[in-house]
Amino acid sequence: MTLAKIVSELGRFLIQFLVSTGKVSIFAGQALSYIFRPPFYLREIISNVFNIGYLSIPVVGLTATFTGAALALQIYSGGSRFNATEVVPQIVAIGMVRELGPVLVGLMIAARVTSSIAAELATMKVTEQLDALITLSTNPMKYLVMPRVLAGIITGPILVLVADSLGVFGGFLVSTQSLGFNPNNYILSTVHFLTAADILSSLVKGASFGLIATLMGCYYGLNSNHGAQGVGSATKSSVQAAAVLILAINFLLTALLFTA
Amino acid sequence: MIHFKNIKKSFDNNHVLRDVNLEVARGQSMAIIGGSGTGKSVLIKTVLGLIKPDSGIIIVDGIDVNKSTHDQFLERFGMLFQGGALFDSLPVWKNVAFRLQRGSQKRSKDEAREISIKKLRRVGLGPEIADKYPAELSGGMQKRVSLARAIATDPEIIFFDEPTTGLDPIMSSVINELIREIVVELGVTAMTITHDMTSVMAIADQVAMLHDGKIQWCGSRSKLKDSGNSYVNQFIHGTAKGPIKTLR
Ligand SMILES: Nc1ncnc2c1ncn2[C@@H]1O[C@H](COP(=O)(O)OP(=O)(O)OP(=O)(O)O)[C@@H](O)[C@H]1O
Ligand SMILES: [Mg+2]
Numbered sequence: 001m002t003l004a005k006i007v008s009e010l011g012r013f014l015i016q017f018l019v020s021t022g023k024v025s026i027f028a029g030q031a032l033s034y035i036f037r038p039p040f041y042l043r044e045i046i047s048n049v050f051n052i053g054y055l056s057i058p059v060v061g062l063t064a065t066f067t068g069a070a071l072a073l074q075i076y077s078g079g080s081r082f083n084a085t086e087v088v089p090q091i092v093a094i095g096m097v098r099e100l101g102p103v104l105v106g107l108m109i110a111a112r113v114t115s116s117i118a119a120e121l122a123t124m125k126v127t128e129q130l131d132a133l134i135t136l137s138t139n140p141m142k143y144l145v146m147p148r149v150l151a152g153i154i155t156g157p158i159l160v161l162v163a164d165s166l167g168v169f170g171g172f173l174v175s176t177q178s179l180g181f182n183p184n185n186y187i188l189s190t191v192h193f194l195t196a197a198d199i200l201s202s203l204v205k206g207a208s209f210g211l212i213a214t215l216m217g218c219y220y221g222l223n224s225n226h227g228a229q230g231v232g233s234a235t236k237s238s239v240q241a242a243a244v245l246i247l248a249i250n251f252l253l254t255a256l257l258f259t260a
Numbered sequence: 261m262i263h264f265k266n267i268k269k270s271f272d273n274n275h276v277l278r279d280v281n282l283e284v285a286r287g288q289s290m291a292i293i294g295g296s297g298t299g300k301s302v303l304i305k306t307v308l309g310l311i312k313p314d315s316g317i318i319i320v321d322g323i324d325v326n327k328s329t330h331d332q333f334l335e336r337f338g339m340l341f342q343g344g345a346l347f348d349s350l351p352v353w354k355n356v357a358f359r360l361q362r363g364s365q366k367r368s369k370d371e372a373r374e375i376s377i378k379k380l381r382r383v384g385l386g387p388e389i390a391d392k393y394p395a396e397l398s399g400g401m402q403k404r405v406s407l408a409r410a411i412a413t414d415p416e417i418i419f420f421d422e423p424t425t426g427l428d429p430i431m432s433s434v435i436n437e438l439i440r441e442i443v444v445e446l447g448v449t450a451m452t453i454t455h456d457m458t459s460v461m462a463i464a465d466q467v468a469m470l471h472d473g474k475i476q477w478c479g480s481r482s483k484l485k486d487s488g489n490s491y492v493n494q495f496i497h498g499t500a501k502g503p504i505k506t507l508r
Contacts, residue, residue: 137334138363
């Protein structure tokens with residue numbers, strides 16, 4: 001490959017990236033603006049809060065518990081190299097609440113929610129259900145997208161709270177059962193160490209990731225190509241985009257919130 | 261009245277509609293015939309704004325379709341999609357009553373359900389399927405549910421995209437009669453896409469034949485037999501010889 005070709009490929013990639021960023025931003029703007037404009041499909045919002053939030057609790061809870069437990073073991077073994085094993089509660093707390101809780105929630109809902117939204121909406125497109133919706137005087141952005149995105153924003157922080165608490169609980173369980181920590185002291189150190197700002201940042205991340213996960217599902221679903229293959233590739237692209245964006249935004253938010 | 265003026269539509273290099281001109285008078289039943297893939301479904305979708313023509317305008321009762329306020333405009337229409345297009349997340353009765361449960365035509369839940377069951381009966385379906393989901397029904401039943409949804413709010417203009425495809429002969433004639441009744445009794449303007457000549461004879465006042473992106477012939481049903489148009493003749497007699505090419 002010649003240099004010119006590489007440069008032109010890079011250029012094309014960059015342009016495509018900018019174009020799709022623009023399209024996604026416009027889409028996001030539209031979706032969010034419908035949150036404040038009637039009609040509000042309350043029933044849709046409630047059922048999506050249930051689907052996206054409540055039904056994600058088991059998977060989020062399990063992954064967070066195991067991660068918190070593993071984290072405690074690692075910190076203990078790492079800390080023992082320079083006689084600092086007593087920091088386990090503090091580091092588990094900060095690690096779960098500031099980073100791992102939100103990131104786990106983000107990735108789990110990207111896997112569970114983004115994929116199912118993309119597949120569902122893409123199938124609706126392929127089977128002309130979107131056309132039918134429009135013909136029945138119902139705007140798909142209001143009826144399908146807004147309730148999902150809003151549900152994502154509402155349930156993201158709640159799921160993060162679940163992940164944070166269960167992650168800390170996982171660490172607590174391992175530390176008190178096999179690492180010889182005193183339960184009361186463990187809880188006290190955790191509570192004393194965590195600040196309101198830590199928890200708030202966690203919730204902000206949760207809301208952002210809920211927004212990204214649902215938005216990507218809707219965007220790729222509604223813009224899918226025809227046929228079963230279109231549904232498949234919409235689903236794949238939506239999860240990829242959501243996961244990458246969630247990790248990137250997580251980095252940005254951490255930089256913004258904790259390096260001041 | 262629906263007036264198509266110089267409608268053109270291409271998908272990349274596939275020039276589907278090349279220059280369609282057609283008028284459908286108010287209260288009239290127009291049948292669109294033509295080979296598979298000639299753009300009949302595309303033509304109907306342009307009226308509803310689901311597909312934007314590349315050029316040309318569509319006027320409905322003096323209003324340019326692309327300049328009208330969409331939601332209000334669409335409330336005057338009913339559409340039976342070729343593939344049914346039922347919402348598979350909703351039970352049958354909620355599909356039929358979709359418009360009756362939201363927006364300006366909203367009714368109480370009981371009333372919506374009652375109307376829905378009444379419309380289902382008109383397409384030959386009993387109340388026992390009201391709470392089933394579309395995926396639990398046969399293809400022909402789905403088609404009829406979709407038909408019930410199209411007529412649920414008694415719209416002024418209804419499009420039927422192949423209403424009898426996939427139905428048995430008896431059910432086909434029930435549906436043909438229903439379409440005829442709707443036009444005659446309620447004064448609805450109907451555009452029906454069909455391949456079924458029995459259907460054409462039963463429901464149409466006017467017939468238009470679409471081929472090669474143009475309306476090749478348009479006239480009243482009674483003139484269909486002696487139209488003198490070679491496309492029409494080939495189509496209604498179903499012969500392989502003629503101006504319409506068949507690849508084999
Ligand atoms: N969304 C689309 N994107 C690309 N091409 C399309 C699209 N919709 C229709 N076409 C093409 O337009 C042509 C006409 O399609 P259309 O569905 O209108 O045919 P039809 O006359 O209704 O045929 P049939 O009787 O088989 O239903 C086809 O060649 C089809 O491939
Ligand atoms: Mg068709």
